[in-house]
Amino acid sequence: MRPDLAELKAQQLRLASRVSLEDAVDSLKVRYVGGGDLTFMNIWKTPTQGLGAFVVLDLLTGEVVDRTVVEDVVDFPYIPTFLAYRELPLLVKAYRSLKVKPEVSLIDGQGIAHPRKMGIAAHFGVYLDVPSVGVAKSRLVGEYEEPSPYGTSPLYLNGEHIGWVLRKGRGKSLLFISPGHKVSVKTSLDIVRRILQKKLPLPTRLAHNLLQEERRKRMGKRS
DNA sequence: GCGACAG
DNA sequence: ATCTTGTCGC
Numbered sequence A: 001m002r003p004d005l006a007e008l009k010a011q012q013l014r015l016a017s018r019v020s021l022e023d024a025v026d027s028l029k030v031r032y033v034g035g036g037d038l039t040f041m042n043i044w045k046t047p048t049q050g051l052g053a054f055v056v057l058d059l060l061t062g063e064v065v066d067r068t069v070v071e072d073v074v075d076f077p078y079i080p081t082f083l084a085y086r087e088l089p090l091l092v093k094a095y096r097s098l099k100v101k102p103e104v105s106l107i108d109g110q111g112i113a114h115p116r117k118m119g120i121a122a123h124f125g126v127y128l129d130v131p132s133v134g135v136a137k138s139r140l141v142g143e144y145e146e147p148s149p150y151g152t153s154p155l156y157l158n159g160e161h162i163g164w165v166l167r168k169g170r171g172k173s174l175l176f177i178s179p180g181h182k183v184s185v186k187t188s189l190d191i192v193r194r195i196l197q198k199k200l201p202l203p204t205r206l207a208h209n210l211l212q213e214e215r216r217k218r219m220g221k222r223s
Numbered sequence B: 001g002c003g004a005c006a007g
Numbered sequence C: 001a002t003c004t005t006g007t008c009g010c
Helices: A005-016 A083-096 A120-128 A185-194 A202-220
Strands: A032-040 A048-058 A064-074 A104-108 A132-136 A152-157 A160-167 A174-181
Touching: A005 A120, A032 A083, A032 A202, A048 A083, A048 A202, A064 A083, A064 A202, A083 A120, A104 A120, A104 A185, A104 A202, A120 A132, A120 A174, A132 A185, A160 A185, A174 A185
Parallel strands: A032 A104, A104 A132
Antiparallel strands: A032 A048, A048 A064, A132 A174, A152 A160, A160 A174
C-alpha cells in the first residue's frame, strides 16, 4: 500500500480546523471514562491482524461497566504523524461496539500535540464528535522543561501551550498529555490526574491488559 | 542535506 | 507496538 501522504496531510489540516478546545466535560463531575488501545498479531508485517479494545470505567463505583475487543486486518503502515490512518479504524470499531458510551475517551497517542494538531486522539474525537484526550508514553513534537519528580510541566508547540508532560515517580518515565476534542488543555490534565495508576490512566491500562490477554489466547489457537 | 519521529 | 522473568542497582 502506497499512501498519498500529501493528500492525507491536507485532510489532517481540514480536520484540525474542526477541533474544539472548549470543555464538554467537567473533570470533577465526569463519571464514565473510556480507554482505547490496539495490539497487533505481528507488528513486523503489514498487512497484519490487529485487535482493538475499549474499556469504560465508572469513577463513582470504581467498576468496569463495559469492555469490548474487536479484530480486523490492518493494512496501513506505521508512519510517524500518520498513526491514525493505521489505528483509527479498529479504535472506532471497538468504540462503536460498546453498549455504555464513555463521557470522555483516553486514547494511546497524541491529541493536538502533533505537527498539524491532528494526533490520533484528536482525529478520533473529531471523527466521532466525542470528547477525547491523548495520552502518549513518548514525545512526538513540542518543547518542555524536564518535570521534577512527581511534577508536571507545560508542553509548547510554536510558543502555544498545547499539552503537558507528567512525571510519575522518580524514574524517568514521562507521560505526554494533550486534548483531543471537546476538552480544554487544563481539563485534559485534570482528567488524567484523577485516574492515574502506576504509569498510565486506569482505563488505558485495563484496555492494554485486556488486549495482551486476548492476544495470547488467539495466538495459541492459530499456530 | 540532516535529524527527529506517537504506535 | 513484539520478543520476555527475574533480577541487579539506586
